[in-house]
Amino acid sequence: MPTTVTANNCRRLVQRAPARLATAVLAALAGGLCLTDEVSAQGGRDVKREEFVQTRTAGAPVMAVVSLSRQRVTLYDADGWIMRAPVSSGRTGYETPAGVYSILQRKVEHFSNLYDDAEMPFMQRLTWSGIALHAGALPGYPASHGCVRMPRDFAERLFEVSRLGMRVIVMRDDIGPADISHPALFRPAAGDSAGPSVVAYGPDRQPVVTYPNLRRIAAAKAAEADAASRRLEEARRAAAVKYREAAGANKSLRTAQGAKLRAEFHVREIDRRLASVTAPAALAELEDAKAKALVKVDETQAAFEAVQIEVQPALDALAQVREAAQTALQAKTTAEEEAREAKRQTAPISVFISRATQRLYVRQALQPLFESEVTIAAPGERLGTYVFTALAYASDETDLRWNAASMYDGAPSVPSHARAHNQAGAPPAGTRQTDVSAAKAALDRISIPADALARISAIVSPGSALIISDEPLSRETGQATEFIVVMSGEPQGGIKIRRRDPAGRGRYERLMRRSPYGLGPSFW
DSSP, X not given: OOEEEOHHHHHHHHHTSOGGGHHHHHHHTTTEEEOBOXXXXXXXXXXXXXXXXXXXXXXXXXXXXXXXXXXXXXXXXXXXXXXXXXXXXXXXXXXXXXXXXXXXXXXXXXXXXXXXXXXXXXXXXXXXXXXXXXXXXXXXSOOBSSSEEEOHHHHHHHHHHOOTTOEEEEESSOEEOEEEOOTTSOOOOOOOSSSOOXXXXXTTOOEEEEOOOHHHHHHHHHHHHHXXXXXXXXXXXXXXXXXXXXXXXXXXXXXXXXXXXXHHHHHHHHHHHHTTXXXXXXXXXXXXXXXXXXXXXXXXXXXXXXXXXXXXXXXXXXXXHHHHHHHHHHHHHHHHHHXXXXXXXXXXXXXXXXXXXXXXXXXXXXXXXXXXXXEESSTTXXXXXXXXXEEEEETTTTEEEEEXXXXXXXXXXXXXXXXXXXXXXXXXXXXXXXXXXXXXXXXXXXXXXXXXXXXXXXXXXXXXXXXXESSOOOTTOOTTOOOOEEOTTSOOHHHHTSOOOTTOGGGGSOTTTSOOOOOOSOOO
Protein backbone atom coordinates (compact mmCIF):
# COMPACT_ATOMS: atom_id res chain seq x y z
CA MET A 1 0.00 0.00 0.00
CA PRO A 2 1.37 3.46 -0.80
CA THR A 3 2.07 5.83 2.05
CA THR A 4 -0.14 8.93 2.26
CA VAL A 5 1.72 12.24 2.45
CA THR A 6 -0.16 15.06 4.17
CA ALA A 7 -1.11 18.13 2.19
CA ASN A 8 1.01 20.50 4.30
CA ASN A 9 4.10 18.31 4.16
CA CYS A 10 3.74 17.86 0.41
CA ARG A 11 3.26 21.57 -0.14
CA ARG A 12 6.36 22.42 1.90
CA LEU A 13 8.46 19.87 0.00
CA VAL A 14 7.54 21.27 -3.37
CA GLN A 15 7.64 24.96 -2.45
CA ARG A 16 11.18 24.57 -1.15
CA ALA A 17 12.40 22.99 -4.38
CA PRO A 18 13.82 25.27 -7.11
CA ALA A 19 12.37 24.90 -10.60
CA ARG A 20 15.30 22.92 -11.93
CA LEU A 21 14.80 20.34 -9.15
CA ALA A 22 11.09 19.89 -9.72
CA THR A 23 11.47 16.52 -11.40
CA ALA A 24 13.74 15.40 -8.57
CA VAL A 25 11.03 16.44 -6.12
CA LEU A 26 8.54 14.29 -8.00
CA ALA A 27 10.95 11.38 -7.83
CA ALA A 28 11.53 11.92 -4.12
CA LEU A 29 7.80 11.72 -3.52
CA ALA A 30 7.56 8.41 -5.41
CA GLY A 31 6.16 5.73 -3.16
CA GLY A 32 3.16 7.74 -2.04
CA LEU A 33 0.27 9.97 -3.07
CA CYS A 34 0.15 13.63 -2.16
CA LEU A 35 -3.42 14.65 -1.34
CA THR A 36 -4.56 18.25 -1.06
CA ASP A 37 -8.08 19.35 -0.12
CA GLU A 38 -9.09 22.30 -2.30
CA VAL A 39 -11.82 24.60 -1.01
CA SER A 40 -13.89 26.60 -3.46
CA ALA A 41 -13.97 30.37 -3.29
CA GLN A 42 -17.66 30.15 -4.17
CA GLY A 43 -19.65 28.81 -1.29
CA GLY A 44 -16.69 27.18 0.48
CA ARG A 45 -17.49 23.74 -0.96
CA ASP A 46 -14.84 21.06 -0.91
CA VAL A 47 -13.64 19.97 -4.34
CA LYS A 48 -12.19 16.57 -5.17
CA ARG A 49 -8.84 15.97 -3.56
CA GLU A 50 -5.78 16.51 -5.67
CA GLU A 51 -3.81 13.36 -6.50
CA PHE A 52 -0.07 13.78 -6.93
CA VAL A 53 2.60 11.32 -8.09
CA GLN A 54 2.28 7.61 -8.63
CA THR A 55 4.18 5.02 -6.63
CA ARG A 56 7.25 5.18 -8.90
CA THR A 57 9.94 7.58 -10.03
CA ALA A 58 8.47 10.23 -12.33
CA GLY A 59 10.05 11.03 -15.68
CA ALA A 60 9.89 14.12 -17.85
CA PRO A 61 6.27 15.06 -18.63
CA VAL A 62 5.06 14.12 -22.13
CA MET A 63 1.49 15.43 -22.21
CA ALA A 64 -1.38 16.72 -20.12
CA VAL A 65 -4.96 15.48 -20.61
CA VAL A 66 -7.86 17.67 -19.49
CA SER A 67 -11.11 15.75 -19.04
CA LEU A 68 -14.11 18.05 -19.38
CA SER A 69 -16.62 15.49 -18.08
CA ARG A 70 -14.58 14.67 -14.98
CA GLN A 71 -13.23 18.23 -14.56
CA ARG A 72 -9.76 16.84 -14.02
CA VAL A 73 -6.29 17.28 -15.50
CA THR A 74 -3.79 14.41 -15.64
CA LEU A 75 -0.10 14.77 -16.44
CA TYR A 76 1.65 11.82 -18.12
CA ASP A 77 5.27 10.85 -18.57
CA ALA A 78 6.50 8.04 -20.83
CA ASP A 79 5.31 5.37 -18.38
CA GLY A 80 1.92 6.64 -17.21
CA TRP A 81 0.30 9.33 -15.12
CA ILE A 82 2.33 11.28 -12.59
CA MET A 83 0.07 14.15 -11.44
CA ARG A 84 -3.67 14.77 -11.24
CA ALA A 85 -5.81 17.62 -10.01
CA PRO A 86 -9.37 18.94 -10.26
CA VAL A 87 -10.04 21.80 -12.69
CA SER A 88 -12.71 24.26 -13.64
CA SER A 89 -13.12 24.65 -17.40
CA GLY A 90 -15.25 27.07 -19.40
CA ARG A 91 -18.87 27.51 -18.41
CA THR A 92 -21.81 27.31 -20.80
CA GLY A 93 -21.32 29.77 -23.64
CA TYR A 94 -17.60 30.02 -22.85
CA GLU A 95 -16.75 26.32 -23.10
CA THR A 96 -13.13 25.23 -23.24
CA PRO A 97 -12.97 23.72 -26.74
CA ALA A 98 -12.05 20.05 -26.93
CA GLY A 99 -8.95 19.69 -29.08
CA VAL A 100 -5.20 19.25 -29.33
CA TYR A 101 -2.99 22.10 -28.12
CA SER A 102 0.51 22.74 -26.84
CA ILE A 103 2.05 25.22 -24.42
CA LEU A 104 2.97 28.41 -26.31
CA GLN A 105 3.94 30.76 -23.51
CA ARG A 106 4.62 30.56 -19.76
CA LYS A 107 4.40 33.31 -17.15
CA VAL A 108 4.49 33.05 -13.38
CA GLU A 109 2.52 36.30 -13.09
CA HIS A 110 -0.03 37.15 -15.74
CA PHE A 111 -3.14 39.32 -15.89
CA SER A 112 -6.06 39.00 -18.26
CA ASN A 113 -6.51 41.80 -20.77
CA LEU A 114 -10.04 40.59 -21.52
CA TYR A 115 -11.61 40.21 -18.08
CA ASP A 116 -10.89 43.14 -15.73
CA ASP A 117 -7.17 42.48 -15.38
CA ALA A 118 -7.96 39.21 -13.59
CA GLU A 119 -4.98 37.47 -12.01
CA MET A 120 -3.83 34.31 -13.82
CA PRO A 121 -0.92 32.89 -11.78
CA PHE A 122 1.35 30.27 -13.35
CA MET A 123 -0.22 30.89 -16.74
CA GLN A 124 0.60 28.46 -19.55
CA ARG A 125 -0.93 29.67 -22.82
CA LEU A 126 -2.61 27.25 -25.24
CA THR A 127 -3.86 29.75 -27.85
CA TRP A 128 -3.00 33.35 -28.65
CA SER A 129 -6.71 34.20 -28.47
CA GLY A 130 -6.80 33.65 -24.73
CA ILE A 131 -7.16 29.96 -23.75
CA ALA A 132 -4.68 28.96 -21.05
CA LEU A 133 -3.97 26.77 -18.05
CA HIS A 134 -3.61 28.76 -14.81
CA ALA A 135 -4.34 28.78 -11.09
CA GLY A 136 -7.81 29.91 -10.11
CA ALA A 137 -10.99 29.32 -8.13
CA LEU A 138 -12.48 25.81 -8.28
CA PRO A 139 -16.20 25.76 -7.51
CA GLY A 140 -16.48 22.10 -8.56
CA TYR A 141 -18.06 22.74 -11.97
CA PRO A 142 -17.18 24.57 -15.23
CA ALA A 143 -17.05 28.27 -14.34
CA SER A 144 -14.28 29.99 -16.32
CA HIS A 145 -14.38 32.12 -19.48
CA GLY A 146 -12.68 29.32 -21.45
CA CYS A 147 -9.42 28.78 -19.58
CA VAL A 148 -8.66 25.74 -17.46
CA ARG A 149 -8.34 26.72 -13.80
CA MET A 150 -6.28 24.52 -11.48
CA PRO A 151 -5.42 24.47 -7.75
CA ARG A 152 -2.68 26.98 -7.07
CA ASP A 153 -0.23 24.46 -5.60
CA PHE A 154 -0.79 22.09 -8.50
CA ALA A 155 -0.47 24.90 -11.07
CA GLU A 156 2.86 25.85 -9.52
CA ARG A 157 4.14 22.27 -9.62
CA LEU A 158 2.93 21.84 -13.19
CA PHE A 159 4.69 25.08 -14.15
CA GLU A 160 7.93 23.74 -12.66
CA VAL A 161 7.97 20.45 -14.57
CA SER A 162 6.32 21.35 -17.89
CA ARG A 163 8.01 23.04 -20.85
CA LEU A 164 7.18 25.06 -23.94
CA GLY A 165 5.70 22.85 -26.63
CA MET A 166 4.34 20.19 -24.25
CA ARG A 167 1.16 18.71 -25.70
CA VAL A 168 -2.13 19.43 -23.94
CA ILE A 169 -5.20 17.43 -25.02
CA VAL A 170 -8.60 18.72 -23.95
CA MET A 171 -11.21 15.98 -24.35
CA ARG A 172 -14.79 15.29 -23.43
CA ASP A 173 -14.07 12.08 -21.51
CA ASP A 174 -10.96 10.89 -19.67
CA ILE A 175 -8.80 8.68 -21.89
CA GLY A 176 -5.14 8.05 -21.21
CA PRO A 177 -2.38 7.18 -23.71
CA ALA A 178 -1.30 3.61 -24.44
CA ASP A 179 1.88 2.14 -25.92
CA ILE A 180 1.63 1.31 -29.61
CA SER A 181 3.74 -0.13 -32.39
CA HIS A 182 2.84 0.15 -36.07
CA PRO A 183 4.77 0.14 -39.39
CA ALA A 184 3.32 3.55 -40.28
CA LEU A 185 4.91 5.24 -37.27
CA PHE A 186 8.10 7.03 -38.23
CA ARG A 187 11.55 5.54 -37.75
CA PRO A 188 14.88 7.38 -37.81
CA ALA A 189 16.55 7.30 -41.20
CA ALA A 190 19.58 5.05 -41.62
CA GLY A 191 21.12 7.23 -44.32
CA ASP A 192 24.66 8.54 -44.57
CA SER A 193 25.85 10.90 -41.87
CA ALA A 194 26.74 13.63 -44.34
CA GLY A 195 26.66 14.57 -47.97
CA PRO A 196 24.04 16.00 -50.32
CA SER A 197 20.68 14.43 -51.06
CA VAL A 198 20.80 11.81 -53.79
CA VAL A 199 18.17 10.36 -56.07
CA ALA A 200 17.30 6.68 -55.86
CA TYR A 201 14.60 4.68 -57.60
CA GLY A 202 11.78 2.85 -55.89
CA PRO A 203 10.10 -0.40 -56.96
CA ASP A 204 7.96 1.52 -59.44
CA ARG A 205 11.09 3.08 -60.99
CA GLN A 206 9.95 6.53 -59.90
CA PRO A 207 12.70 8.83 -58.59
CA VAL A 208 12.78 9.18 -54.81
CA VAL A 209 14.92 11.77 -53.02
CA THR A 210 16.96 10.30 -50.19
CA TYR A 211 17.77 12.82 -47.47
CA PRO A 212 20.83 12.62 -45.22
CA ASN A 213 20.25 11.62 -41.60
CA LEU A 214 20.20 15.00 -39.89
CA ARG A 215 20.45 13.44 -36.45
CA ARG A 216 23.73 11.79 -37.41
CA ILE A 217 24.89 15.00 -39.03
CA ALA A 218 24.13 16.87 -35.79
CA ALA A 219 26.11 14.30 -33.81
CA ALA A 220 29.00 14.62 -36.26
CA LYS A 221 28.88 18.42 -36.08
CA ALA A 222 28.87 18.30 -32.29
CA ALA A 223 31.90 15.98 -32.39
CA GLU A 224 33.62 18.38 -34.80
CA ALA A 225 32.93 21.28 -32.45
CA ASP A 226 34.41 19.33 -29.54
CA ALA A 227 37.46 18.43 -31.63
CA ALA A 228 37.87 22.08 -32.66
CA SER A 229 37.75 23.11 -29.00
CA ARG A 230 40.46 20.58 -28.19
CA ARG A 231 42.62 21.80 -31.10
CA LEU A 232 42.25 25.37 -29.89
CA GLU A 233 43.39 24.41 -26.40
CA GLU A 234 46.36 22.53 -27.84
CA ALA A 235 47.27 25.53 -30.01
CA ARG A 236 47.04 27.85 -27.04
CA ARG A 237 49.25 25.58 -24.94
CA ALA A 238 51.80 25.40 -27.77
CA ALA A 239 51.73 29.19 -28.08
CA ALA A 240 52.32 29.54 -24.33
CA VAL A 241 55.40 27.29 -24.56
CA LYS A 242 56.81 29.22 -27.53
CA TYR A 243 56.07 32.50 -25.80
CA ARG A 244 58.16 31.47 -22.81
CA GLU A 245 60.94 30.33 -25.17
CA ALA A 246 60.79 33.62 -27.08
CA ALA A 247 60.70 35.77 -23.95
CA GLY A 248 64.51 35.52 -23.47
CA ALA A 249 65.13 36.15 -27.18
CA ASN A 250 62.94 39.24 -27.08
CA LYS A 251 64.81 40.52 -24.02
CA SER A 252 68.20 40.10 -25.75
CA LEU A 253 66.87 41.76 -28.89
CA ARG A 254 65.46 44.70 -26.94
CA THR A 255 68.79 45.15 -25.09
CA ALA A 256 70.80 45.21 -28.35
CA GLN A 257 68.29 47.53 -29.97
CA GLY A 258 68.42 49.87 -26.96
CA ALA A 259 72.24 50.11 -27.16
CA LYS A 260 72.03 50.85 -30.89
CA LEU A 261 69.41 53.58 -30.37
CA ARG A 262 71.44 55.22 -27.60
CA ALA A 263 74.56 55.30 -29.84
CA GLU A 264 72.59 56.90 -32.67
CA PHE A 265 71.11 59.44 -30.27
CA HIS A 266 74.64 60.33 -29.06
CA VAL A 267 75.73 61.08 -32.67
CA ARG A 268 72.68 63.36 -33.18
CA GLU A 269 73.51 65.24 -29.98
CA ILE A 270 77.10 65.83 -31.17
CA ASP A 271 75.81 67.11 -34.55
CA ARG A 272 73.50 69.54 -32.74
CA ARG A 273 76.40 70.93 -30.69
CA LEU A 274 78.66 71.18 -33.75
CA ALA A 275 76.13 73.47 -35.37
CA SER A 276 76.49 76.02 -32.57
CA VAL A 277 80.29 75.86 -31.79
CA THR A 278 82.79 78.11 -33.59
CA ALA A 279 85.95 77.79 -31.46
CA PRO A 280 88.57 75.65 -33.24
CA ALA A 281 89.53 73.69 -30.11
CA ALA A 282 85.88 72.89 -29.30
CA LEU A 283 85.22 71.89 -32.90
CA ALA A 284 88.20 69.53 -32.93
CA GLU A 285 87.05 67.95 -29.66
CA LEU A 286 83.51 67.40 -30.96
CA GLU A 287 84.72 65.98 -34.26
CA ASP A 288 86.85 63.46 -32.36
CA ALA A 289 83.87 62.55 -30.15
CA LYS A 290 81.66 62.11 -33.23
CA ALA A 291 84.14 59.73 -34.84
CA LYS A 292 84.16 57.58 -31.74
CA ALA A 293 80.35 57.73 -31.55
CA LEU A 294 80.04 56.56 -35.16
CA VAL A 295 82.30 53.63 -34.38
CA LYS A 296 79.98 52.83 -31.44
CA VAL A 297 76.94 53.00 -33.75
CA ASP A 298 78.55 50.50 -36.11
CA GLU A 299 79.37 48.19 -33.23
CA THR A 300 75.86 48.29 -31.76
CA GLN A 301 74.31 47.83 -35.24
CA ALA A 302 76.44 44.74 -35.79
CA ALA A 303 75.55 43.42 -32.33
CA PHE A 304 71.83 44.05 -32.98
CA GLU A 305 71.94 42.23 -36.32
CA ALA A 306 73.77 39.30 -34.72
CA VAL A 307 71.15 39.01 -31.97
CA GLN A 308 68.41 39.28 -34.59
CA ILE A 309 69.83 36.36 -36.52
CA GLU A 310 70.18 34.37 -33.32
CA VAL A 311 66.64 34.89 -32.00
CA GLN A 312 64.71 34.99 -35.28
CA PRO A 313 63.87 31.23 -35.29
CA ALA A 314 62.26 31.55 -31.86
CA LEU A 315 60.28 34.60 -32.98
CA ASP A 316 59.18 32.88 -36.19
CA ALA A 317 58.05 29.84 -34.20
CA LEU A 318 56.03 32.09 -31.88
CA ALA A 319 54.38 33.83 -34.86
CA GLN A 320 53.45 30.46 -36.33
CA VAL A 321 51.82 29.11 -33.18
CA ARG A 322 49.97 32.40 -32.70
CA GLU A 323 48.60 32.15 -36.23
CA ALA A 324 47.69 28.51 -35.61
CA ALA A 325 45.84 29.51 -32.43
CA GLN A 326 43.93 32.23 -34.30
CA THR A 327 43.01 29.74 -37.04
CA ALA A 328 41.92 27.23 -34.40
CA LEU A 329 39.74 29.89 -32.74
CA GLN A 330 38.02 30.70 -36.04
CA ALA A 331 37.54 26.99 -36.75
CA LYS A 332 36.03 26.46 -33.29
CA THR A 333 33.61 29.36 -33.76
CA THR A 334 32.52 28.04 -37.15
CA ALA A 335 32.17 24.46 -35.88
CA GLU A 336 30.06 25.58 -32.91
CA GLU A 337 27.77 27.63 -35.16
CA GLU A 338 27.33 24.66 -37.50
CA ALA A 339 26.68 22.34 -34.54
CA ARG A 340 24.02 24.69 -33.17
CA GLU A 341 22.32 24.89 -36.56
CA ALA A 342 22.48 21.11 -37.00
CA LYS A 343 21.02 20.61 -33.53
CA ARG A 344 18.23 23.07 -34.30
CA GLN A 345 17.34 21.03 -37.37
CA THR A 346 16.94 17.92 -35.20
CA ALA A 347 14.51 19.46 -32.72
CA PRO A 348 11.36 17.34 -32.27
CA ILE A 349 8.92 17.72 -35.13
CA SER A 350 5.13 17.60 -35.32
CA VAL A 351 3.31 16.03 -38.23
CA PHE A 352 -0.40 16.67 -38.77
CA ILE A 353 -2.53 14.66 -41.20
CA SER A 354 -6.02 15.98 -41.91
CA ARG A 355 -8.74 13.92 -43.55
CA ALA A 356 -10.62 17.14 -44.19
CA THR A 357 -7.87 18.56 -46.42
CA GLN A 358 -6.17 15.29 -47.47
CA ARG A 359 -2.83 16.86 -46.65
CA LEU A 360 0.16 16.33 -44.39
CA TYR A 361 1.80 19.27 -42.59
CA VAL A 362 5.15 19.33 -40.76
CA ARG A 363 6.33 21.83 -38.15
CA GLN A 364 9.51 22.18 -36.13
CA ALA A 365 10.20 24.63 -33.31
CA LEU A 366 6.80 26.29 -33.89
CA GLN A 367 7.65 27.00 -37.54
CA PRO A 368 6.29 25.30 -40.69
CA LEU A 369 8.76 23.09 -42.58
CA PHE A 370 6.75 21.69 -45.48
CA GLU A 371 3.45 20.12 -46.46
CA SER A 372 2.45 17.35 -48.82
CA GLU A 373 -0.49 15.47 -50.20
CA VAL A 374 -1.42 12.28 -48.38
CA THR A 375 -3.64 9.35 -49.35
CA ILE A 376 -6.34 8.23 -46.91
CA ALA A 377 -8.27 5.07 -47.72
CA ALA A 378 -12.07 5.44 -47.64
CA PRO A 379 -11.77 9.23 -47.38
CA GLY A 380 -15.51 9.60 -46.85
CA GLU A 381 -15.43 7.62 -43.59
CA ARG A 382 -14.45 9.12 -40.26
CA LEU A 383 -10.87 8.55 -39.20
CA GLY A 384 -10.88 9.74 -35.59
CA THR A 385 -8.42 12.01 -33.81
CA TYR A 386 -5.24 10.52 -32.35
CA VAL A 387 -1.96 11.92 -31.03
CA PHE A 388 1.03 9.59 -31.42
CA THR A 389 4.11 10.63 -29.43
CA ALA A 390 7.68 9.36 -29.86
CA LEU A 391 8.81 8.63 -26.30
CA ALA A 392 12.39 7.38 -26.69
CA TYR A 393 14.82 5.66 -29.01
CA ALA A 394 14.64 1.87 -29.26
CA SER A 395 16.71 -0.89 -30.87
CA ASP A 396 20.00 0.98 -30.65
CA GLU A 397 18.42 4.19 -31.99
CA THR A 398 17.17 2.53 -35.17
CA ASP A 399 13.56 2.72 -33.99
CA LEU A 400 11.35 4.75 -31.69
CA ARG A 401 8.98 3.83 -28.89
CA TRP A 402 5.54 5.41 -29.36
CA ASN A 403 2.32 5.87 -27.46
CA ALA A 404 -1.13 6.84 -28.73
CA ALA A 405 -3.74 9.12 -27.17
CA SER A 406 -7.28 9.09 -28.52
CA MET A 407 -9.75 11.94 -28.44
CA TYR A 408 -12.69 9.51 -28.26
CA ASP A 409 -13.33 5.92 -27.22
CA GLY A 410 -13.06 3.04 -29.71
CA ALA A 411 -13.86 3.33 -33.39
CA PRO A 412 -14.58 6.86 -34.58
CA SER A 413 -18.15 8.05 -34.40
CA VAL A 414 -19.94 11.37 -34.56
CA PRO A 415 -19.58 13.02 -31.11
CA SER A 416 -22.78 13.22 -29.11
CA HIS A 417 -23.56 16.51 -27.42
CA ALA A 418 -25.64 14.56 -24.92
CA ARG A 419 -22.34 13.45 -23.41
CA ALA A 420 -20.73 16.85 -23.38
CA HIS A 421 -19.29 18.02 -20.09
CA ASN A 422 -21.97 20.61 -19.38
CA GLN A 423 -24.85 18.15 -19.73
CA ALA A 424 -26.36 15.96 -17.05
CA GLY A 425 -25.02 12.45 -16.57
CA ALA A 426 -22.62 10.62 -14.32
CA PRO A 427 -18.93 10.99 -15.13
CA PRO A 428 -16.93 7.92 -16.21
CA ALA A 429 -15.93 5.59 -13.40
CA GLY A 430 -12.24 6.22 -14.15
CA THR A 431 -9.67 6.94 -16.78
CA ARG A 432 -9.85 4.58 -19.75
CA GLN A 433 -6.93 3.70 -21.95
CA THR A 434 -6.75 4.55 -25.63
CA ASP A 435 -8.13 1.80 -27.88
CA VAL A 436 -4.91 0.68 -29.58
CA SER A 437 -6.74 -1.42 -32.18
CA ALA A 438 -8.76 1.62 -33.30
CA ALA A 439 -5.58 3.72 -33.45
CA LYS A 440 -3.89 1.06 -35.59
CA ALA A 441 -6.93 0.89 -37.87
CA ALA A 442 -6.63 4.64 -38.44
CA LEU A 443 -2.93 4.30 -39.27
CA ASP A 444 -3.70 1.46 -41.69
CA ARG A 445 -5.71 3.87 -43.84
CA ILE A 446 -2.89 6.41 -44.31
CA SER A 447 -0.27 6.32 -47.09
CA ILE A 448 2.45 8.99 -46.96
CA PRO A 449 4.40 9.86 -50.15
CA ALA A 450 7.91 8.43 -50.18
CA ASP A 451 9.58 11.82 -50.47
CA ALA A 452 7.70 13.27 -47.47
CA LEU A 453 8.39 10.09 -45.48
CA ALA A 454 12.12 10.35 -46.27
CA ARG A 455 12.24 13.99 -45.12
CA ILE A 456 10.41 13.14 -41.89
CA SER A 457 12.57 10.08 -41.16
CA ALA A 458 15.70 12.21 -41.53
CA ILE A 459 14.75 14.41 -38.57
CA VAL A 460 12.27 12.46 -36.40
CA SER A 461 13.46 12.06 -32.79
CA PRO A 462 12.05 11.51 -29.29
CA GLY A 463 9.51 14.20 -28.48
CA SER A 464 8.18 14.25 -32.05
CA ALA A 465 4.47 13.70 -32.62
CA LEU A 466 2.06 12.54 -35.31
CA ILE A 467 -1.47 13.93 -35.09
CA ILE A 468 -4.19 12.53 -37.34
CA SER A 469 -7.71 13.88 -37.40
CA ASP A 470 -10.87 14.31 -39.40
CA GLU A 471 -10.59 18.01 -38.63
CA PRO A 472 -8.66 20.68 -40.55
CA LEU A 473 -6.16 22.87 -38.75
CA SER A 474 -7.80 25.37 -36.44
CA ARG A 475 -7.58 29.03 -37.36
CA GLU A 476 -5.60 29.30 -34.11
CA THR A 477 -2.66 27.60 -35.83
CA GLY A 478 -0.34 30.34 -36.98
CA GLN A 479 3.01 31.93 -36.30
CA ALA A 480 4.64 30.88 -33.04
CA THR A 481 2.21 27.99 -32.51
CA GLU A 482 2.26 24.24 -32.74
CA PHE A 483 -0.59 22.50 -34.57
CA ILE A 484 -3.91 23.37 -32.94
CA VAL A 485 -6.82 21.06 -33.77
CA VAL A 486 -10.29 21.80 -32.41
CA MET A 487 -13.11 19.25 -32.43
CA SER A 488 -15.90 20.71 -34.56
CA GLY A 489 -18.55 18.50 -32.94
CA GLU A 490 -17.97 19.88 -29.46
CA PRO A 491 -18.94 23.23 -27.85
CA GLN A 492 -16.41 25.93 -28.78
CA GLY A 493 -17.62 28.99 -26.92
CA GLY A 494 -14.16 29.72 -25.49
CA ILE A 495 -12.83 30.23 -29.03
CA LYS A 496 -15.95 31.41 -30.87
CA ILE A 497 -16.32 34.42 -28.57
CA ARG A 498 -12.77 35.49 -29.37
CA ARG A 499 -11.55 36.73 -32.72
CA ARG A 500 -7.99 35.80 -33.53
CA ASP A 501 -5.94 38.89 -34.25
CA PRO A 502 -4.66 38.72 -37.86
CA ALA A 503 -1.54 40.59 -36.71
CA GLY A 504 -0.56 37.63 -34.54
CA ARG A 505 -0.10 37.39 -30.82
CA GLY A 506 0.78 41.02 -30.20
CA ARG A 507 -2.86 41.96 -29.57
CA TYR A 508 -2.96 39.75 -26.50
CA GLU A 509 0.00 41.40 -24.80
CA ARG A 510 -0.92 44.47 -22.76
CA LEU A 511 1.16 47.37 -24.04
CA MET A 512 1.29 49.11 -20.67
CA ARG A 513 2.51 45.99 -18.87
CA ARG A 514 4.72 44.06 -21.26
CA SER A 515 6.33 44.31 -24.69
CA PRO A 516 4.21 43.05 -27.61
CA TYR A 517 5.55 40.50 -30.03
CA GLY A 518 3.78 41.89 -33.07
CA LEU A 519 4.37 39.00 -35.44
CA GLY A 520 2.99 38.92 -38.97
CA PRO A 521 -0.15 37.35 -40.39
CA SER A 522 -1.22 33.82 -39.55
CA PHE A 523 0.80 31.34 -41.60
CA TRP A 524 -1.97 28.85 -42.36
